Amino acid sequence: MSLLSLDHKDVARRYLWSGLGFLLLGGLLALAIRWQWAWPGQPVPGLAWALPESRGALTPPTYTAVFTMHGLVMIFFAVTPLLFGALGHFVLPLAIGARGLAFPRLSALGYWIYALGGVLVLASFAVRLGPASAGWTAYPPLSTSAFTPGLGQTLVTVAVLCAGTSAFTYGLNFVVTVARCRAPGMTWGRLPLTVWGLFFASVLNVLFVPVLAAATALLLMDRLLGTQFFIAGAAAVGGGGDPVVYQHLFWLFGHPEVYILILPAWGMVGDLVAFFSRKPAHGYRLTAGAMGTVSALSGLVYAHHLFTSGMSPLLGRTFMVLTLLISLPAEVMFLNWLMTLWRGSVRLTSPMLAALATMVVFGLGGITGLALGAVATDVPLHGTLWVVGHFHLTMGAASFLGVFAGLYFWFPKMFGRALHEGLAKVHVLSSAVLFLGVFGGQLAAGYAGQLRRLYDPYQYTYLKHLLPLNQWTTVCAFLLGAVQVVFVVNLVWTLRRGRAAEANPWQVGTLEWTCASSPPGEGNFTQVPVVLRGPHALSQPEVLERLGRDWIGQAEVLPGVARQDTTEEAVPASEGTVSTVRSVT
């Protein structure tokens, strides 16, 4: 695999390693925050080399940089790249029967732009005054040079622009690929739900990442060129601009971004729950439609992040109604997952455990968001760790577990080797439980009033009694960090000497498992498959009867049946009725 290869699978692997690296960095930064809340001002174990003056203790300015970089790294350099860069790049073309992405050069370029951003992020830790420190939201005027003068803030802002550019390129690439490059017979109604999730999320990327780019570019101009788009108050000279405009632009991107982070995971959960219940997904169209509805609404609810910004009552009411509305499609989708389990034959494989764990943490995350959607109940919770717990359950824990559901599921396809199931299960289960511990603790602390981003929450008398709770939460967080070692061991061991994966270890019918080798060669398929049915044709009586197994490839011809393809775009007879199934045993 050369670094210049344009193959989508190679690009995916590049994103995978970079994403995992940044996940480690982001995780370590999270542990530093947690340490500070449990043992404020005490030296963080192992950090003395980086902070010699304080012998490893976080100082207030370091602390602001740490939480800022944690958020930015996790969102832009770890989780999005893992979901889209790694899993999306790898799976999407295979799952729709394409030989590659629509624009292979663009996808390779996208990675390098992302990598450049990553380098800037790392470099920012080495410059004077450290990396960015104005929060991942980077609200001006704080994020302008009058208040955050360091070069690091500028570097990281450019890095975010890089990550955004790469997100835009793969978003565009995925949209075009799904629209134009599906194999014959792969109708929209036969797409795996994973592809639906990636597709909708990619549409959101294309629509809303440019908004972030605009806001960020204007902010950079305020920082570097002396413009005043977002500057007001004492720092404004003659006129000035309006910081609130930035907030609206930021969240117009920021809210869809949280759906960008979860839609691929939703899609995977939908597929995995069906695969490992050995039955078709319940209400496939309803689920895909629900994901589409959420995506459509996602740009219309963003100002619930600004309920306390002094918005006009008209706007406040509108966004409250729209926000609450979004819970309807989410509920439909969730109930469909549950219904898929029902009357199935549930197999608790590691990807299935991860999918179920994703459902649990996402469910709790969604439920705890309801109170934030109504203005009155948002008031006491806004800006507290309740919000932090809520969004970590959804886009932190759920996306994280979604990534691992996908990784455990597709790993044999990516590398041709089978991970150790036992270790994978231990990793998934312990992570899920500890996630609940960490983010449950944050919800509780937030409910009791603990505000976000406080270097020392115990400055406040009304928060002093939360110290023991925070210490327990921190213990959970460190254990969570520790159990990731199980994954690393499994990964390294498997790549070195894991046994060769079977052709179709999960016994499912999607194209990547039934029509391509593991790992797939250049061009993915020896012959482009002709798709005959949907992604979840499991436990079909006629298949059981004729083939003696409970699954059938999406492009596999059922012996004795002339043609099952009932849709109008049936393959011309000249192409022959034999589709290109690699026979799998």
Added chain:
Amino acid sequence: MSTSAETAPHPSSGMTSDMSARTLALREDAAVDRPRIDALPGERTSVEGRTQPSSNAPSATSARTLALPEDASVDGHRIDALLGWSHRFEAGMAALALGWMVVAVWRFRNAKRAASDGGTKRSRAWVFGLALSTFLVVDGALLVGSEGYLRDVLWNLQVPATDPRTVRIEINAHQWSWEARYAGEDNRFNTPDDVVTWNDLRVPAGVPVWVQLVSTDVVHGFSLPNFRVKLDAIPGRVNQTWFRAAREGTWEVACYQHCGTSHYRMRGELRALSQEAYAAWLREAGRQAVQAYDVDDSAAHWGWEWKAP
């Protein structure tokens, strides 16, 4: 990482148990280039025309970990009750979803056969119906409850505007303190008898307190956790809100928007006094303010003409 523009707090043993020692240690080290007038318990600084909090610490009564901060406001109980309802819904939905999942996994684990359909028309209608009714009940309750509070309290500035006893306060948030301005006897802002306090809000219990809020530097967040009040202070605009203290006592003012290095120390105190004690304090403080008034100190004249709602 080289963020340390300032040195770290000296880690001393027993720090976690001795909050105030640590607090003070941090205080010395923070790189702050403006006069620091904080409201740390036990500290008293006097600046002309500005009153400082005296030494009693905020009341920290109900300190249960799993409870909201104590409610000391007249209207906050409505939010709390709504949150109570929302928790019941949350618990119900979580129990339903998790219970269903556990039962399904337990009952259908490795079952001999699986259904071959993706649901029937009926089962899909059932899913949609269940989702819709949950949505209508839960979101409906939140919407209606919230709307009532917004209409009667949060966005109903008619209450403070029409009540003759209303106390009006202009608050200027800046890195890293709360400057509050009272109109004084003449009831007009930006006049010599204005009373200006730092990190020290005083209000009479039981009457509407109407706050108008600005920031001169970065975005801050004005919150009174015990009064269910939160409002952004944003440079370039005046935001407003109001509340009523239910009883006398001392509570805390907290900044909830990240506003720089010492954000965590942007703490103030709010004292709810009896109406007589409040009037006496305002009269005395106004008298001192007139004496200390300096026409040329333009930086001190940051008040503005009260904005109509």
